[in-house]
Amino acid sequence: LPRWILHVDLDQFLVAVERRRQPALRGQPVIVGGSSDPSVPRKVVTSASYEARAYGVHAGMPLRTASRRCPQAVFLESDKPAYDAASSEVMDVLRDFPVIVEVWGWDEAALGADTDDPEALARDMQRCVLNRTGLSCSVGIGDNKLRAKMATGFAKPAGVFRLTVDNWEAVMGHRPVIDIVGIGRRTAAKLAALDVRTVRDLATADVEAMRATFGPRMGPWYVLMGRGIGSSEVTAVPRARRSLSHQVTFPTDLVDREAIETELVTLAEEVTKDVVAEGRTVERVAIIVRWASFFTRTRVMKLAEPTTHAADVAAAAISLLARVDMDRPIRLLGVRADLSPIDESSV
DNA sequence: TCTGGGGTCCTAGGACCC
């Protein structure tokens, strides 16, 4: 039997979870974001229902802008535990099928499936997920993970779409390079400077020129992406986590040194709690500082010894403050713990 | 559009050592 990759992606996931427990929200514009009060500044949209998107609201947009564009929307505070639980429910349904499930996030997974009829399998899964969790999903079918993921974009909402070596050129060739996952705004702009604008341009780009512009790995890799080439290896074993972090944007900028240190200590405690909960140790500590100007800097230090103590993480974070300019108001502070590698041979 | 929070991977340059 041939191997297929199925990319399963839940439709407007956060909104769908909220509607499941509050059916009166169905059919209404719903916006999930940092706070239920959209007039609070420095908060953004995390997920918008299709009704809200019709007004130009999208993820990442400031809540205040969203409420201006769609004042009749229902605004809901984000509820992480609820989304964690709903995500687990869905993944469990997928694992009941004879497939390998590689979880990619809250609302998506790549599946390895050996079948003659991937569309039938996809429809079967959609029915099952809907019946058992009340959530709707779209499924992209591909001969590798890149094509499967790209296919999902054409499957939404609640549909199925197949993208393989046979139709890649016809479906994708004329589209802008930014439509490819992994190519963002910056890379698209650099490619445009090389006169590479469409997926077809990228697929036929000069590899040496690409190497010179993007480096020995990324350059050739982008060309392969233009051809729709990618990995088809799917694994159910999650990769070891590399880092854990917490960051906070303050409602008003911080200027007082003592207040800044207090916030760093709090962040260090939160991060360390997560690290300990996962049974890991901290190898390096980073702070992230964003000033009112939005200029952002990261400072990292390796600890003399790996630690699991919040006091060590906090002390490192505060010592890193000496490496940034402290004369300007601060809008965001973050603490990141880079974790010691897990010795795979001992697992 | 006065711009969140949590992640991952790649590249480059300097220090240091042989």
Add this chain to the structure above:
DNA sequence: TCTGGGGTCCTAGGACCC
């Protein structure tokens, strides 16, 4: 002392994704 080349570690920054 006019001065190579390679390897590894460390830090900073860029880019991208959900």
